[in-house]
Amino acid sequence: MAEYATPTTEQEFAGNFAQLKPLMSNSEAMLESSRCLFCFDAPCIKACPSGIDIPLFIRQINSGNATGAARTIYEANYFGNACGKVCPTEVLCEGSCVYTATGAKPIEIGRLQSHATRKVMDQGKHLFQPGAATGFRVAVIGAGPAGISCACELRKLGHEVEVFEARSRPSGLTLYGVAPYKITNEETLAEMAYLEAQLGFRVHYNHPISSRPELEKLESEYAAIFLGIGLGHTSALGLPGEERDNCVGAVEFIEQLRIGQQHTAVGRRVIVLGGGNTAMDAASESARLGAERVVLAYRRGKEEMGAYAFEYDLAKSVGVQGLFNVAPLEITGNGKVEGVKFVRTATRNGQVHPVPGSEFVEPCDMVIKATGQAKQTRFLNFIPELQLDSRGRIVFNPATYQTTNPRYFAAGDAANGGAEVVNAAADGKAAAHGIHGFLTKN
Amino acid sequence: MPDLSINFAGIKSPNPFWLASAPPTNSGYQVMKAFDAGWGGAVWKTLGVPVVNVSSRYGSVNYRDKRMMGFNNIELISDRPLADNLREIEEVKKRFPNHAVIASLMVQSRQEWHDIVRDVTNAGSDGIELNFGCPHGMCERGMGSAVGQEPEVLQTIVEWVMEVARIPVIVKLTPNISDITEPALAARRGGANAISLINTIQSIVGVDLDLFAPYPIVDGKGSNGGYCGPAVKPIALNMVKNCAQHPDVRLPISGIGGIETWRDAVEHILLGASSVQVCTAAMHYGFGIIREMTSGLEQYMAEKGFRTIDDMVGRALPNVKHWEDLNLQYKVTASINPEKCIGCQLCYTACEDGAHQAIRLQPGTRTPAIIDENCVGCNLCSLVCPVEQCITMERRDDGTRHQTWKERTAADDIPITFNDERAGGRHHWVPEPAAALGKEREKTLPGKARLYKEVAVKQKITE
Ligand SMILES: Cc1cc2nc3c(=O)[nH]c(=O)nc-3n(C[C@H](O)[C@H](O)[C@H](O)COP(=O)(O)OP(=O)(O)OC[C@H]3O[C@@H](n4cnc5c(N)ncnc54)[C@H](O)[C@@H]3O)c2cc1C
Ligand SMILES: Cc1cc2nc3c(=O)[nH]c(=O)nc-3n(C[C@H](O)[C@H](O)[C@H](O)COP(=O)(O)O)c2cc1C
Ligand code: SF4
Ligand code: SF4
Ligand code: SF4
Numbered sequence: 001m002a003e004y005a006t007p008t009t010e011q012e013f014a015g016n017f018a019q020l021k022p023l024m025s026n027s028e029a030m031l032e033s034s035r036c037l038f039c040f041d042a043p044c045i046k047a048c049p050s051g052i053d054i055p056l057f058i059r060q061i062n063s064g065n066a067t068g069a070a071r072t073i074y075e076a077n078y079f080g081n082a083c084g085k086v087c088p089t090e091v092l093c094e095g096s097c098v099y100t101a102t103g104a105k106p107i108e109i110g111r112l113q114s115h116a117t118r119k120v121m122d123q124g125k126h127l128f129q130p131g132a133a134t135g136f137r138v139a140v141i142g143a144g145p146a147g148i149s150c151a152c153e154l155r156k157l158g159h160e161v162e163v164f165e166a167r168s169r170p171s172g173l174t175l176y177g178v179a180p181y182k183i184t185n186e187e188t189l190a191e192m193a194y195l196e197a198q199l200g201f202r203v204h205y206n207h208p209i210s211s212r213p214e215l216e217k218l219e220s221e222y223a224a225i226f227l228g229i230g231l232g233h234t235s236a237l238g239l240p241g242e243e244r245d246n247c248v249g250a251v252e253f254i255e256q257l258r259i260g261q262q263h264t265a266v267g268r269r270v271i272v273l274g275g276g277n278t279a280m281d282a283a284s285e286s287a288r289l290g291a292e293r294v295v296l297a298y299r300r301g302k303e304e305m306g307a308y309a310f311e312y313d314l315a316k317s318v319g320v321q322g323l324f325n326v327a328p329l330e331i332t333g334n335g336k337v338e339g340v341k342f343v344r345t346a347t348r349n350g351q352v353h354p355v356p357g358s359e360f361v362e363p364c365d366m367v368i369k370a371t372g373q374a375k376q377t378r379f380l381n382f383i384p385e386l387q388l389d390s391r392g393r394i395v396f397n398p399a400t401y402q403t404t405n406p407r408y409f410a411a412g413d414a415a416n417g418g419a420e421v422v423n424a425a426a427d428g429k430a431a432a433h434g435i436h437g438f439l440t441k442n
Numbered sequence: 443m444p445d446l447s448i449n450f451a452g453i454k455s456p457n458p459f460w461l462a463s464a465p466p467t468n469s470g471y472q473v474m475k476a477f478d479a480g481w482g483g484a485v486w487k488t489l490g491v492p493v494v495n496v497s498s499r500y501g502s503v504n505y506r507d508k509r510m511m512g513f514n515n516i517e518l519i520s521d522r523p524l525a526d527n528l529r530e531i532e533e534v535k536k537r538f539p540n541h542a543v544i545a546s547l548m549v550q551s552r553q554e555w556h557d558i559v560r561d562v563t564n565a566g567s568d569g570i571e572l573n574f575g576c577p578h579g580m581c582e583r584g585m586g587s588a589v590g591q592e593p594e595v596l597q598t599i600v601e602w603v604m605e606v607a608r609i610p611v612i613v614k615l616t617p618n619i620s621d622i623t624e625p626a627l628a629a630r631r632g633g634a635n636a637i638s639l640i641n642t643i644q645s646i647v648g649v650d651l652d653l654f655a656p657y658p659i660v661d662g663k664g665s666n667g668g669y670c671g672p673a674v675k676p677i678a679l680n681m682v683k684n685c686a687q688h689p690d691v692r693l694p695i696s697g698i699g700g701i702e703t704w705r706d707a708v709e710h711i712l713l714g715a716s717s718v719q720v721c722t723a724a725m726h727y728g729f730g731i732i733r734e735m736t737s738g739l740e741q742y743m744a745e746k747g748f749r750t751i752d753d754m755v756g757r758a759l760p761n762v763k764h765w766e767d768l769n770l771q772y773k774v775t776a777s778i779n780p781e782k783c784i785g786c787q788l789c790y791t792a793c794e795d796g797a798h799q800a801i802r803l804q805p806g807t808r809t810p811a812i813i814d815e816n817c818v819g820c821n822l823c824s825l826v827c828p829v830e831q832c833i834t835m836e837r838r839d840d841g842t843r844h845q846t847w848k849e850r851t852a853a854d855d856i857p858i859t860f861n862d863e864r865a866g867g868r869h870h871w872v873p874e875p876a877a878a879l880g881k882e883r884e885k886t887l888p889g890k891a892r893l894y895k896e897v898a899v900k901q902k903i904t905e
Binding site: 030031033034037038039040041043062098099101102397400402406434437438441 | 506507785786808898899900
């Protein structure tokens with residue numbers, strides 16, 4: 001029996017994808033913020049990639065100054081509200097909270113963060129304004145966490161910013177990739193609108209930059225260009241049968257889910273290939289869409305999965321079954337997917353070896369490949385002098401985020417190879433300072 | 443099994459826990475309910491001249507998420523008809539003959555005092571408490587703390603009461619006075635049988651930042667009120683001790699102020715109280731708290747081997763000394779248990795900024811270390827540490843030497859000039875002032891302050 005009935009209405013969808021970190025009430029925020037010890041040189045700050053002054057904002061919430069709390073958060077991280085909901089806090093701030101050493105629950109930093117930022121958003125309280133105009137114009141490609149954060153900070157520094165975004169809505173994978181039980185589309189977009197209203201960068205939606213002439217136009221019109229393009233589609237596996245109907249990439253499946261919500265089709269028996277966080281998400285999401293049986297198949301053992309333990313636990317809690325030490329050989333079926341042929345594997349000296357004669361077919365009617373996102377190499381090759389490293393990541397100076405082409409700067413997944421929203425937000429903001437230095441020649 | 447019953451200046455009750463004269467004792471209904479729940483006695487809400495109350499009467503001091511750490515009110519004495527109260531006192535006494543019902547009184551003229559004392563005695567009260575403490579509303583009319591602050595007036599009124607009283611009389615003292623023993627002595631001179639303290643402390647619990655008015659707010663305005671609740675216990679304990687230690691007061695004391703748990707009650711008792719009264723805690727949590735109070739007290743007495751309440755009354759008094767009688771040779775320093783430390787570094791910053799720079803951070807761990815030579819043994823770190831028994835204060839002197847300030851004064855061995863070699867901090871190490879500069883920056887910089895390094899940014903590929 002499936003854990004979840006297939007959602008058919010907005011309410012049912014919201015029920016199946018209930019928020020893991022729901023909004024804190026004022027009372028709950030008061031109780032929780034009261035527990036914070038206001039640690040000296042707090043470990044939670046060190047564990048936050050955007051370095052939010054956590055004890056300060058918690059103290060501000062506790063003393064009835066939610067606006068000040070929101071300012072503290074946003075001064076460090078423009079995705080303050082989203083990060084509070086989507087960050088893997090278990091391995092970041094909350095994981096380092098000193099309370100964990102007492103056996104008590106860590107402070108719910110993420111939810112407190114979203115509580116304070118949501119308040120100013122709802123009240124429409126503006127915290128920032130653009131800096132005095134410098135006359136410089138910067139183009140930002142990609143309206144994901146990296147691009148938007150960079151745009152916000154550039155505006156604060158007084159530069160004019162135009163953002164070019166291939167999709168129709170902002171925030172990148174925060175909207176199109178993150179699991180719906182972490183953040184809703186409304187919440188994500190509300191924060192984007194809140195930032196845009198204050199800082200006034202212009203976003204051109206449905207405006208992919210995908211050719212050399214388009215880049216040349218940007219190069220002639222803008223003093224610097226920021227690349228916040230993230231990663232690309234799910235990489236192909238190169239397996240026979242991969243083209244069959246209902247064999248889809250995880251990123252594409254999830255994007256469909258975020259757009260289509262309850263109208264997203266899922267198989268009755270789903271096999272998810274992969275052992276990373278995206279695989280865990282896709283498996284959980286399939287189950288919550290009402291799939292009867294969801295199997296997570298991974299080449300190695302459970303302990304070796306790249307996913308965070310809590311993400312696997314979450315998938316298990318909605319009925320996902322793990323199938324370990326198996327490698328897919330072929331997607332079987334007749335037009336449509338009917339199963340996956342696996343061979344069992346053994347890991348010796350870190351190397352995965354197939355066990356001869358152990359092949360078997362696991363029947364299913366949908367296969368989701370969560371086997372990593374490809375880099376946007378083709379597009380990046382249009383940029384002269386731009387170097388990529390051996391894994392396709394843009395090479396940049398970690399102090400300035402400047403690429404090997406001096407007018408181009410980069411941060412986020414495209415530069416770090418794929419991390420979290422918070423990394424892209426923090427680095428995109430830092431990159432704005434590199435660009436500022438470049439423009440003002442210091 | 444310890445015996446919790448008391449005989450307080452002739453007033454008997456099954457345990458030392460009485461409800462103080464206040465809203466919880468406003469009616470026979472409440473007092474019966476309280477006795478049913480296990481309270482030993484009740485001081486009836488003060489009876490006397492007719493009054494009118496305002497609406498919006500209480501204010502609170504909250505500490506973080508903790509409500510009513512301090513509490514204040516601008517309420518007056520009972521606004522119910524005297525006849526109703528007398529009838530209900532009678533009814534309660536009939537149903538609970540062995541519980542203590544004490545009538546709290548506040549009137550003006552000698553005749554009024556005589557009349558009301560007779561009335562409550564006839565109703566069956568076990569005792570009388572004279573309310574000379576109310577710090578608002580009544581003092582303006584020459585009653586309450588207006589009496590309590592004038593020892594001579596207080597004595598006169600006590601004398602009037604004693605002219606007709608046939609049951610024990612307790613005088614309730616106001617803390618709004620610099621020396622609490624003065625009214626206590628006046629009560630004794632007037633012939634009172636006991637004292638109770640403290641009544642509420644004049645206070646403003648807070649100011650509304652939008653309305654610019656003190657709490658509680660009555661139609662945009664407020665007034666000073668009477669402060670009570672957990673926050674006032676330290677003040678009450680000191681005053682109870684002062685009365686208990688004074689050689690001439692020598693009256694049974696009913697301890698009041700900030701009592702919420704059995705521990706608070708035991709503290710009052712160890713400093714000389716032989717009954718205790720509770721108001722705010724009952725207003726906050728209801729009468730049910732009595733179960734925790736009696737069971738805790740019983741448990742404590744059993745563990746300590748006290749058979750009766752009297753066995754423990756004033757047991758801490760011999761150890762409450764004047765500062766000049768404390769041993770200057772006693773020396774403790776802080777000790778951190780690294781097994782328990784959770785690394786919050788509150789001890790470090792407390793000692794560094796608020797004490798004696800006797801704690802340092804250590805590379806590679808978040809557990810700080812004590813610099814023994816600098817530690818003056820002030821306790822601060824052990825008080826801020828959030829982990830039970832993680833920082834302990836360890837004795838460092840060998841316990842053989844004893845010398846007090848008084849003894850040093852007698853031996854003519856006290857520092858007298860500003861730069862006297864014998865002054866305490868004379869040879870204590872402190873860092874150079876300028877060593878403080880830039881210290882804050884040693885912390886991890888939060889995102890806002892994170893300095894985006896001003897590094898040279900290439901302008902051309904060839905650069
Ligand atoms: C399935 C999945 C789940 C995830 N879950 C979480 C999570 O729970 N928590 C978390 O913190 N992180 C999560 N992440 C990671 C997180 O979403 C990314 O690290 C983050 O979004 C990266 O931000 P970015 O700005 O670098 O790129 P993106 O978010 O990918 O944004 C890039 C933007 O650029 C646009 N773009 C790309 N190329 C062009 C072009 N040529 N022209 C114009 N526009 C272009 C894209 O349309 C997109 O809007 C998840 C990622 C995935 C794939
Ligand atoms: C609302 C309120 C009304 C009070 N009314 C009286 C009163 O009528 N007579 C009196 O003697 N004390 C009165 N008090 C003082 C209490 O009896 C008691 O002395 C004081 O609250 C301290 O005890 P606590 O800390 O347990 O509250 C009142 C206190 C409060 C909070
Ligand atoms: S580590 Fe925990 S307790 Fe300490 S400041 Fe951070 S959130 Fe507060
Ligand atoms: S006892 Fe006082 S001086 Fe000693 S380490 Fe602790 S805070 Fe510092
Ligand atoms: S206050 Fe206590 S727990 Fe915190 S660092 Fe100091 S010793 Fe450790």
